[in-house]
Amino acid sequence: MPVAHRASAVPVLVIALLFGLAHMLTNGQYGFHRDEWQFLSDTRYLDWGYVPYPPLTVALEYLGLKMFGLSLVGLRLFSVLAQVLVILTSGLMARDLGGGRRAQAFAAIAVGLSPLPMFQATEFQYSSFDLLWWVLIAWCVIRLMRDEEPRWWVAIGILAGLGLQTKYSMAFELAGVLAGVLFTDARRYVTSRWFWAGGAVALLIFAPNLVWLVRHDFVSYHFLQGIHARDLGLGRADGFLRDQFLLNANLFAAPVWLAGLFACFKDRRYRVLGWMYVVPLLLFMLAQGRFYYVAGSYPMLLAMGSVVGECWLRTLRPAWRTGIPTLIVAGVFAVGIYAALRIVPIASSGPLRDFALQNNADLREEIGWDELVAQVAAIRDTLPAERQANLAIAVGNYGEYGAIALLGQRYRLPTPITTINSGWLRGYPQAPPTTLIVLGNSLERANELLTDCRVAGHATNALGVVNEETRDHPDILVCGPAREPWSELWRHGPDFG
8 A cells, every 4th residue: 555645634624514514505404304303202301222222312412402402404413514524534544545635535525425425414313423433433443554553442442332322233343343353464453452442442331221221121122123024024125235336335436445345355454444344244235234234334445445546547648547537526426416416405496306305205204294293283272172181192103203292392282102112111191091183093003992083184295295194194083092001002012113
């Protein structure tokens, strides 16, 4: 590998900040995604764990609520900052691997214009921060190998602990790191006290959630089992290898990251990086995971590939040295712009909005929540006073739960009840409600559990967008008391969604 360039990081920082600014200017469109409503509702019950995930993302969302209130742009700021750091770190990895300014800039731009990292900045998701920890760990490994400085293991341990407090799939990257250590010359670090100190730090940071898991019978493990079975049934694990090229990284940059992967295994110093990609990829492929679980591996491969490409270009004639980079950069921008039109909420009206909503199911899940809550409040107001006096709202998914819990405050709606995910842990009313407004269930299913159910309204939105609410369970029901004690209903939970 070439000697590391000590060029200023300012150009890469500018590139990262420009991407961040673009997301800040567009993230205020539409509304919150149903997944974001789950994080928002969980901020009302701070704990060391939740049924679907560890606590760090909820803690960040709680901080965001305190700082910005219920603001789309404000609450998504943390996701934008995470992407800015991912882009910046991608350029810094290229620099630390010996790349000049062109390699650094290309790595940063290619990551910023890749579909999956781009998406992670448009919503507040735990996967946004999971991506960040994967990339930062890769950077620390590069610095460890470049400088032969074992104290980097402590930084890796801190990031691993934060990653485990964000998303349990961090364990797969750590498996890649461990494999890289054992299968390469890096095994010499196994006898270093810094290696074991890093492991101890990671365990210490993760310990509070581990205790929570033990106290709750590892409910998150059962959740992951249930969600995995659901995803397989819906075909969400299909196209795993295809989407490594189409979505996890910019398609036109595929030759670059493939060259980077080859170079990692060829270079004895950085061979551990190759194992950090291959091992999680194979494990997720065998487990039939979803494509984006390994998205955090591609920035390091793009960084290495950018350095290799820069070196290769120096061996070519001047015309080729100009023409090939121009073609590749133009292709990366073309793919990135097309991805942005599908992924980023650029416009609030007109053909660009219609194109995005037609091609992006996640954007469609941001539509109609205010109208749904207003409709529930209107149905409540039509009920006689005696029925309103002991009223509960039962919901069938976490999007409905979060929207009513937060937006419903302006209508003085009660906190909803649900058996879905962490809602099950919060229990049911001690005084059994005599009237329930029910969302997220069919009339037939509601009548199995409750009495005297009728359709009182429908989930709609002004844009006429078809999403989960309007397609799968559009009816809003009014029902009488439960057919059996609520304790009996809760005995069968939790339900996972």
